[in-house]
Amino acid sequence: MGGPRFEPVRTVRAYERIVEQIEEAIESGALGPGRRLPSERDLMGQFSVSRSTVREALRVLQARGLVRSRPGDPNGAEVLPFTPAALHKSMTTLARVQGLSLAELVQFRMVLDSSANLLAARLRTDEQLAEMDAAIDRMREAVETGYDEFSAADVAFHDAVARASRNKLIQISTEVVRSIVLDLISGRIAEADDRVALMRQSIRHHEEVLAAVRTGDGPLAARLSRRTMYDYYAGYVPAGERAALRALLE
Amino acid sequence: MGGPRFEPVRTVRAYERIVEQIEEAIESGALGPGRRLPSERDLMGQFSVSRSTVREALRVLQARGLVRSRPGDPNGAEVLPFTPAALHKSMTTLARVQGLSLAELVQFRMVLDSSANLLAARLRTDEQLAEMDAAIDRMREAVETGYDEFSAADVAFHDAVARASRNKLIQISTEVVRSIVLDLISGRIAEADDRVALMRQSIRHHEEVLAAVRTGDGPLAARLSRRTMYDYYAGYVPAGERAALRALLE
DNA sequence: GACTATTTGTCCGTATGTATA
DNA sequence: ATATACATACGGACAAATAGT
Numbered sequence: 001m002g003g004p005r006f007e008p009v010r011t012v013r014a015y016e017r018i019v020e021q022i023e024e025a026i027e028s029g030a031l032g033p034g035r036r037l038p039s040e041r042d043l044m045g046q047f048s049v050s051r052s053t054v055r056e057a058l059r060v061l062q063a064r065g066l067v068r069s070r071p072g073d074p075n076g077a078e079v080l081p082f083t084p085a086a087l088h089k090s091m092t093t094l095a096r097v098q099g100l101s102l103a104e105l106v107q108f109r110m111v112l113d114s115s116a117n118l119l120a121a122r123l124r125t126d127e128q129l130a131e132m133d134a135a136i137d138r139m140r141e142a143v144e145t146g147y148d149e150f151s152a153a154d155v156a157f158h159d160a161v162a163r164a165s166r167n168k169l170i171q172i173s174t175e176v177v178r179s180i181v182l183d184l185i186s187g188r189i190a191e192a193d194d195r196v197a198l199m200r201q202s203i204r205h206h207e208e209v210l211a212a213v214r215t216g217d218g219p220l221a222a223r224l225s226r227r228t229m230y231d232y233y234a235g236y237v238p239a240g241e242r243a244a245l246r247a248l249l250e
Numbered sequence: 251m252g253g254p255r256f257e258p259v260r261t262v263r264a265y266e267r268i269v270e271q272i273e274e275a276i277e278s279g280a281l282g283p284g285r286r287l288p289s290e291r292d293l294m295g296q297f298s299v300s301r302s303t304v305r306e307a308l309r310v311l312q313a314r315g316l317v318r319s320r321p322g323d324p325n326g327a328e329v330l331p332f333t334p335a336a337l338h339k340s341m342t343t344l345a346r347v348q349g350l351s352l353a354e355l356v357q358f359r360m361v362l363d364s365s366a367n368l369l370a371a372r373l374r375t376d377e378q379l380a381e382m383d384a385a386i387d388r389m390r391e392a393v394e395t396g397y398d399e400f401s402a403a404d405v406a407f408h409d410a411v412a413r414a415s416r417n418k419l420i421q422i423s424t425e426v427v428r429s430i431v432l433d434l435i436s437g438r439i440a441e442a443d444d445r446v447a448l449m450r451q452s453i454r455h456h457e458e459v460l461a462a463v464r465t466g467d468g469p470l471a472a473r474l475s476r477r478t479m480y481d482y483y484a485g486y487v488p489a490g491e492r493a494a495l496r497a498l499l500e
Numbered sequence: 501g502a503c504t505a506t507t508t509g510t511c512c513g514t515a516t517g518t519a520t521a
Numbered sequence: 522a523t524a525t526a527c528a529t530a531c532g533g534a535c536a537a538a539t540a541g542t
Binding site (some may be wrong): 039040041055069070071072073074075076078 | 506
């Protein structure tokens with residue numbers, strides 16, 4: 001008793017060690033976007049492993065969105081700038097395997113968007129305010145043009161608000177969750193009979209939100225943004241699950 | 251002009267096709283957790299590819315947390331139950347390469363936790379209320395025991411609230427972001443001179459939040475939870491960035 | 501613009517340690 | 522305890538693709 005306490009050893013695969021090392025180099029900034037990795041043959045030399053092992057490591061790094069390799073490229077794999085693609089991927093599988101309901105997703109968007117508006121009302125620059133204005137203008141024009149343009153302008157508005165929140169996590173989460181929601185129902189909105197009425201209503205609501213952001217009334221902007229999103233999406237949420245959304249309104 | 255519009259063709263790698271097919275089978279539920287994939291040799295037969303190609307596909311699936319394979323396992327790779335590990339991984343790299351500040355992370359936690367409390371105040375069951383009560387009891391006992399136990403009880407409280415929100419996305423995001431925050435500063439809290447005072451204050455605040463949840467006053471619970479988290483973490487956030495956190499307090 | 505060298509994508513065969521029956 | 526099937530890792534090979542001459 002009281003002897004040395006040993007830790008269980010996890011046998012770690014060779015390719016994992018390679019992933020860890022390259023990942024560390026990229027995340028620490030030692031290997032920035034645009035930089036190239038050595039060729040696979042060079043890497044097998046540096047790590048003293050076979051090419052298959054190097055390739056398995058590269059596949060993992062590619063799946064995580066850190067690098068990209070093309071056949072025949074003499075410069076080796078390219079270190080990519082960060083994109084939320086990997087985040088988007090795992091969120092999407094989360095949504096599918098956990099059976100996330102549209103209600104849960106929209107509710108989460110309401111949380112994110114209202115928080116972004118709350119912060120934006122205090123932190124927005126005049127330039128960002130102008131962007132939001134321009135986005136609403138484009139929404140007005142798009143009522144005639146078509147739903148795709150309308151949706152794009154709507155996205156631009158919410159992105160401007162998210163940027164104005166000055167929180168990159170809110171920005172990126174907004175982006176990821178929104179694209180999942182739109183994948184689920186943009187088709188249904190585009191074909192809805194009352195879509196023109198829905199668009200006009202949405203524009204009025206966005207104007208009210210923007211007014212609150214302009215005057216710096218954060219809580220009002222937050223409340224209005226929740227209402228805006230509820231009115232826009234509630235029709236596509238099963239009636240029984242709408243109560244959960246309304247819990248965010250009052 | 252006006253001829254048929256052709257789409258650019260992306261040459262898709264063989265291993266990607268395999269990933270897509272197996273991924274689809276898993277996410278659609280056709281291949282549930284615990285089920286086994288065919289052996290690598292069987293797979294090379296079914297997909298008509300070489301061993302290396304099969305292995306690269308399996309590495310990607312493993313990186314996404316969908317399967318796990320062990321050497322010698324006669325049953326083939328195992329389909330795993332969903333865990334937010336992949337989400338956690340991409341969030342962590344996001345935090346590192348985007349240089350997310352502690353302030354942004356704590357701010358995001360405030361958003362998530364206050365929303366969870368808002369919903370929990372309306373939707374919580376009596377059992378969940380009892381769990382929150384028990385967690386606060388454990389926090390009280392842990393003041394003497396040590397910071398690790400205190401932190402674990404604190405986590406249990408917030409998890410109970412997140413579950414009570416009945417939104418799985420809020421639950422999982424809470425879990426992921428919290429673990430990143432704690433990785434960053436739990437060491438500093440554990441060694442802080444005033445940690446006992448901080449713990450006692452935190453307990454009082456949690457009691458107030460729970461009281462609001464108990465009486466069903468969602469907005470109050472949400473406001474108090476933001477205040478609780480601010481008072482607990484603000485000391486570790488650089489002074490210049492605290493203003494952004496206070497913007498959520500009003 | 502065609503040619504050449506290099507690189508990646510893919511395939512095949514083999515050796516080794518491991519887990520299950 | 523033995524046998525079998527498995528994953529891990531190695532090495533060599535060829536075709537397609539790319540960049541630079």
